Amino acid sequence: MRSVSVAGVGLTRIKEHWEKSLRDLFAEAALKALDDAGTDEIDAVYVSNMGSATLQSQLHLGAMMADAIGKRGITALRVEAASASGGVAFHEGVKAVASGLHDCVLVGGVEKMSDALPGEVAAALAMAEDQEYTAYTGVTKLGLNALVHRRYMERFGAEAKEIAMFAVRGHEHAVGCPHAQYPFKVSVERILASPMEADPIHMLECSSVGDGAAAIILRPAEEAEDGVEVASTAVATDFYHLTERYDITVFEAVRWAAARAFEAAGVSHKDIDVLEVHDDTTITGVVSLEDLGFVEKGKGAAFVAEGNTARGGELPTNTFGGLKARGNPVGATGLYQIAEIALQLRGEAGPCQVEGAETGLAQSLGGLGTTCAVTILRRR
Amino acid sequence: MRSVSVAGVGLTRIKEHWEKSLRDLFAEAALKALDDAGTDEIDAVYVSNMGSATLQSQLHLGAMMADAIGKRGITALRVEAASASGGVAFHEGVKAVASGLHDCVLVGGVEKMSDALPGEVAAALAMAEDQEYTAYTGVTKLGLNALVHRRYMERFGAEAKEIAMFAVRGHEHAVGCPHAQYPFKVSVERILASPMEADPIHMLECSSVGDGAAAIILRPAEEAEDGVEVASTAVATDFYHLTERYDITVFEAVRWAAARAFEAAGVSHKDIDVLEVHDDTTITGVVSLEDLGFVEKGKGAAFVAEGNTARGGELPTNTFGGLKARGNPVGATGLYQIAEIALQLRGEAGPCQVEGAETGLAQSLGGLGTTCAVTILRRR
Known part of the structure; x- marks a missing residue:
């Protein structure tokens, strides 16, 4: 297998894009990424998306998006793994270049949720769980997260204000990020005073509905002398x-x-200079820090509250705001994370920059920890 | 890249499976394929499916199906490219093994359409076309096929009864096929007397609604001395x-x-002993024969009418009945085709066997010729 580099990234701002279609958003991110990579010769397009069938009555996004950016004849397909779709599509794109089958691959994620009613969005997200045994009961994705959140507090004695600090850090980091949906600070008091969405999860601990697209260009690493290299990718369920x-x-x-990702990359946890984890609610961010192996089980919330995940801390985490503050257009989210790691390693993170970052890791989840995609990138 | 072999196949019969869920069907095919390959050590599951979001309110089929067959920790994802999903998922599975990243991959397709109302099925299939510019007009997939069918007749002077012969051949071939939905003969007179679905397409020229699952195990070819090898796969839009x-x-x-597939495989058209093409209606079968390069443009219908695609003819085509008679559970169809080629090359096609078949090609379409996946297999 040959090494693969991240040759370009393109992001749209996450917000309620009333005036743009799924195709418009995808094309905007994809053309930015192509421009960034300085190429328009691509062999394949991988599109990640979760909800288009019910939110836009649209399938077959591979061919649609290849056409939208003016490409005919190339390979194009859609990859879906709930909210891990972006990370999983990246994994597939890397394989395509690593295998030698393709020399330039565009991996792009897109999601447009603002057009739909809240119940339609909740129903789309619930499709990450089993419709016959779980979703039909009426439990929402948020309701399931609440089970984990409550059990975590009980088992480890974590306090609500410590877990809520995950959202505080995200909002601190989003300030100045041009693609973030909510680039402003929020206090822990404000979070704990916000309404209960699913007890014990407060409204301001949840990522929100947002529209956006993120795209990445992958090429063989040998073509570039410097830049960002894919150290490893892994998916597990x-x-x-x-x-x-x-x-x-x-x-x-x-x-x-x-x-698997650490082994394949040949790096250790202390080599990771910058980290993106999947905080669709605060508790998944905390649990992810632990299960990725950065913090002892049960100590994640305190670790965050102590400031370790701040941009100047020991383990800068979600440095553009994470799902909570950067935003969570689900099928695209995993690619926002990976693009953000690449920007950090290129030293192009602007006010979000972590100085001297050389190695970074992005982790995304589909369902409630059901699918996990981990990507490790490093500066060459 | 290393060579990849088809180490096992598993098929469910296509019919109205009222008593089985999407998961039941997938597991049945997958466990048969694992049994056929003599392994239960798989590294990854690729699931192909088109309509589950609207027909079953279900997404995230990768993790669901990995769990359904008792696998945790492995890579799992869903690939979607409308009715080419199966062929495209196979393409991805081959890359995963060819790259060296995985040593044993299960590619399985599943679709369950019988539970839904006809309008829901038509709406799901229409999602292969652009919702904003095409599908919203109310045109169905069949209506679009009718445009091609009519234009083809006008342009090339092909007669209705010649094009209808594609369905006659399919039904002839399905007789004796244990997994076929409609394993009985149909006369050309009966087809032309059946109701018009979308003028000039008669009801008996259309593939029907059916439920089914098909699974294939892929392994490195060097592990087996004989068997069926993947000569090439290619996808274009x-x-x-x-x-x-x-x-x-x-x-x-x-x-x-x-x-691309012929070039990568290093074989020519006359090396193809057995062929599976995408006949969701008769006209797509005819056009496919031509655009694959087996017949001159405009001569496909006459070629079929003359008997060349019969099992004993020059180019045995859709030897288990094709989409029309074997059945068309859309997200699984491409994998039925590839599995059928593998059975032919193994000499295990029973009453459908083409004697001495050594090389075969399967072609599947997503949308109306929008995505095409081509797979060439050969006997080692």
């Missing part, structure tokens, strides 16, 4: 039902994907 | 809108994918 798991405060898929 | 194409009787995506 766990029991589909929360009820089958031994311990709902542990995301085993994260442990497996991380173990 | 065309303009998304029929209105943008220079000539709607030509599927350029088929030409591109075929050219």
Whole structure:
């Protein structure tokens, strides 16, 4: 297998894009990425998206998006793994270049949720869980996260204000980020005073509905002397039902994907200078820090509260705001994370820059820890 | 890149499976394929499916199906490219093994359409076309096929009864096929007397609604001394809108994918002993024969009527009945085709066997010639 580089990235701002279609958003990000990579010769397009079938009555996004950017004849397809779709599509794109089958691949994620009613969005997100045994009960994705959040507090004695600090850090980091949906600070008091969405999760601990697209160009690493290289990618899945798991405060898929990604990259946890984790609610961010292996089990919330994940801290995490503050257009989110790591390693993160970052890791989740994609990038 | 072999196949019969879920069908095919390959050590599951979001309110099929067959920790994802999903998922699975990243991959397709109302199925299939410019007009997938069918007759002077012969051949071939939905003969008179679905397409020229799953195990070819090898796979896409194409009787995506697949395999058209083409209606079968390069443009219908595609003819085509008679569970269809080629090359096609078949080609379409996947297999 040959090494693969991230040759270009393109991001749209995440917000309620009433005036833009799924295609418009994708094309905007994709053309920026092509421009950034200085090429328009691509062999394949991988599109990641979760909800277009029910939110836009649209499938077959591979061919649609290849056409939208003026490409005919090339390979194009859609990859779906719920909210891990972006990370998983990246994994596929890397394989395509590593195998030698393609020399230039565009991996782009897109999601447009603002057009839909809240119930339609909740129903689309619930499709990450089993419709016959779980979703039909009416439980929402947020309701399931609340089970984990409550059990975590009970088991480890974590306090609500410590877990809420994950959202505080995200909002601190989003300030100045041009593609962030909510680039402003929020206090822990404000978060804990916000309405309960699904007890014990407060409204301001949840990522919100947003539209956006992120695109990345992959090329063989030997073509560039410097830049950002894909050190490894890994995907793992766990029991589909929360009820089958031994311990709902542990995301085993994260442990497996991380173990494989670290081994394949030949780096250790202390080599990671910058980290992006999947905080669709605060608790998944905290659990992810632990199951990725950066913090002892049960100590994640305190670790965050102590300031370790701040941009100037020991482990700068979600340095553009994370899902909470940068935004979470689900099918695109994993690619925002990877693009952000690439920007950090290129030293182009602007006010979000972590000085001297050389190695970074992005982790995204589909369902409640059911699918996990881990990507490690390094500066060459 | 290392060579890849088809180490096992598993098929469910296509019919109205009222008593089985999407998961049941997938698991049945997947476990048969694992049994056929004599392994239960797989590294990754690729699931192809088109309509589950609207027909079953279900996404995230990668993790669901990995769990359904008792696998945790492995890579799993869903690939979607409308009715080419199966062929495209196979393409991805091959890359995963060829790259060296995985040593044993299960590619499985599943679709369950019987549970839905006819309008829901038509709406799901229409999502292969652009919702904002095409599908919203109310045109169905069948209505678009009818435009091509009519234009083809006008342009080339092909007669209705010649084109209808594509369905006659399919039904002849399905007799005795244990996984076929309609394993019985149908006369050309009966086809032309059946109701018009979308003029000039008769009801008995259309593939029907059916439920089914097909699974294939891929391993490095060096592990087996004989068996079936993947000679090449290729995917290509065309303009998304029929209105943008220079000539709607030509599927350029088929030409591109075929050219790449033949070149990569190093074989010529006359090496192909058995062929599976995408006949969701008779006209797409005829046009596919031409654009794959087996027949001169405009001569496909006469070629079929003359008997060349019969099992004992010059180019045995759709030897288990094709989409029309074997059945068309859309997201799984491309994998049925590839599995059928593998069975032919193994000499295990029973009453459908083409004697001495050594090389075969499967071609599947997403949308109306918008995405094309071509796979060439050969006996080692």
